Amino acid sequence: MAAETNVRELSISKNDRTSMPANSKFLTLPTILTLGRVAAVPLLVATFYMDGWRGTVVTTSIFTAAAVTDWLDGYIARKMKMKSTFGAFLDPVADKLMVSATLVLLCTRPLEVAVFGQVPWLLIIPSITIIGREITMSALREWAASQGSKLLEVVAVNNLGKWKTATQMAALIILLATRDCSHGGPAILIGSGVVLLYIAAGLALWSFVVYMREIWKVLRR
Numbered sequence: 001m002a003a004e005t006n007v008r009e010l011s012i013s014k015n016d017r018t019s020m021p022a023n024s025k026f027l028t029l030p031t032i033l034t035l036g037r038v039a040a041v042p043l044l045v046a047t048f049y050m051d052g053w054r055g056t057v058v059t060t061s062i063f064t065a066a067a068v069t070d071w072l073d074g075y076i077a078r079k080m081k082m083k084s085t086f087g088a089f090l091d092p093v094a095d096k097l098m099v100s101a102t103l104v105l106l107c108t109r110p111l112e113v114a115v116f117g118q119v120p121w122l123l124i125i126p127s128i129t130i131i132g133r134e135i136t137m138s139a140l141r142e143w144a145a146s147q148g149s150k151l152l153e154v155v156a157v158n159n160l161g162k163w164k165t166a167t168q169m170a171a172l173i174i175l176l177a178t179r180d181c182s183h184g185g186p187a188i189l190i191g192s193g194v195v196l197l198y199i200a201a202g203l204a205l206w207s208f209v210v211y212m213r214e215i216w217k218v219l220r221r
Contacts (some may be wrong), residue, residue: 007205040062043062105177106127136208144215175193175197
């Protein structure tokens with residue numbers, strides 16, 4: 001009986017040790033940072049429509065902080081081995097929410113820059129391209145996850161996707177920071193934001209084509 005009791009105690013303690021990390025990993029530091037990005041989206045929308053320079057500063061600061069934590073949470077998760085299934089799911093969701101919300105907000109206030117003229121569709125074209133690509137890639141990755149590990153590896157984030165994200169973040173920070181200056185503001189700075197956004201849209205399409213080509217190669221085997 002004593003031996004059986006010891007075995008049971010050992011098995012219980014082992015089960016406790018294996019269950020504890022799973023519970024603690026649900027809200028790791030990277031996941032908390034990611035949740036903060038999700039919570040910041042309504043604040044971004046609210047401050048975007050505040051009049052004056054204060055609204056511009058707050059909105060730009062919120063988005064910049066979100067862009068920094070987007071890199072930071074991944075870095076912490078890798079270096080401190082705090083990866084979790086929930087965090088892996090939530091991270092791209094938070095990114096897409098923040099970027100899509102910002103693109104839609106910018107499209108509600110067309111730029112009026114002398115170098116471009118009055119072109120209300122100026123930001124709409126790259127915005128639709130980027131948002132459409134993100135929605136399609138999300139569905140594609142969901143499908144790939146159900147098909148097996150080979151396809152899932154193919155649709156993992158590549159270098160083009162990373163360059164797209166970096167260019168996209170830089171463009172949106174510039175456009176948010178200068179949105180109240182478009183009526184006679186620094187045209188070169190605003191123009192650089194627009195150009196970067198179109199480059200990001202081009203990289204989005206290019207990376208999508210690369211993904212589809214790799215998927216086709218796997219399916220043909």
